[in-house]
Amino acid sequence: MAIEELEQKLKDVIMSIPAYDTDAAERARRHSDQLTKPPGSLGKLEEMAARLAGISGKLWPDLSRRAVIVMAGDHGVCEEGVSAFPSAVTPQMVMNFLHGGAAVNVLARQAGAEVVCVDMGVAAELSHPDLISRKVVYGTANMAKGAAMSREQTLQAIVAGINIAEEKAKQGIALFATGEMGIGNTTASAAIASVLGGLSAELAVGRGTGTGDEALMRKIEVVRKAIAVNEPNPGDPVDVLAKVGGAEIAGLAGVMIGAAANRCPVVIDGYISSAAALAVARLAPGALPYMLASHLSHEHAHGALLEVIGLSPIIHLEMRLGEGTGAVLSFHLIDAALQLMTEMATFDSAGVSKG
Ligand SMILES: O=C(O)c1ccc[n+]([C@@H]2O[C@H](COP(=O)([O-])O)[C@@H](O)[C@H]2O)c1
């Protein structure tokens, strides 16, 4: 597709996102208040159930078919020494996902979710029958020296993400989670959080895979430099994703937009997924009600980033793995919320006195 067509496709899909159904959410809240418990006593589980009703327009949606979309990409900025691990780990972990041995595979099996593994921009050539290849770049360029990607590559990545969500929704997937793999991608995410979220580089940068003090200082300087060199336009999220982002981050932004356009809830994982979610919040505010935050990552600024987006995490386990692990874990709580709504007795049916 030519760049103009990609821009148009993105605009069209954003325009097609259905309005969140506030009536259905309200009906869900009223139902919840009739159940045998003090109103609001199931806390965020009640709010989650209402959100799922508002998203789907149904009391209660069948979310039994679910998938975690794990997108992978490499980052040229790694040559600045910003990660505790070498870039070679990105393709190695992609193969691990495909062989079912990564943490996300275990948690997805436990939560009944399909793992969809997508190569968005891994530097190495990868091949496996279950790998979806949507490579827009062989690793991004070093953002400390120039733009990570072109606008065209970024739009290709976003549209690829939209198409994957669309195809999966057509196949019956009703609940999405976002996951990623990309050595160096917490540096890109920090830059996005800084430009779009107004967080200082010092706040936005964390230890990622476990960088030491010296590398942490370098990482802060690299984020400052990348922003100064590229001057990403905070009013243009695509420009920000192109200049200081990454192929898997842009792809995940597309998945979130695509899920919303198909009226499917999309559960956001950790810091990197949240950086993509922030770009979506700015690019397509109509997609925001379709997003649920899963966990609070141990990555330093994740809480601040979620606050900027206006999302509240469900679980707090000090995880900082990525891959979609926190998002898939929270599927169990989504199931719990819906099962409570459908199986609990009401005050009337159980003959329990109201306050
Ligand atoms: O999801 C998170 O909050 C998270 C926090 C820290 C690290 N990660 C994962 O670690 C990798 C990026 O870390 P780094 O240090 O290489 O930038 C990438 O593969 C992410 O999935 C993920």
Ligand SMILES: Cc1cc2nc[nH]c2cc1C
């Ligand atoms: C081993 C390893 C697994 C990961 N999964 C997501 N990010 C990761 C980073 C590393 C280093």
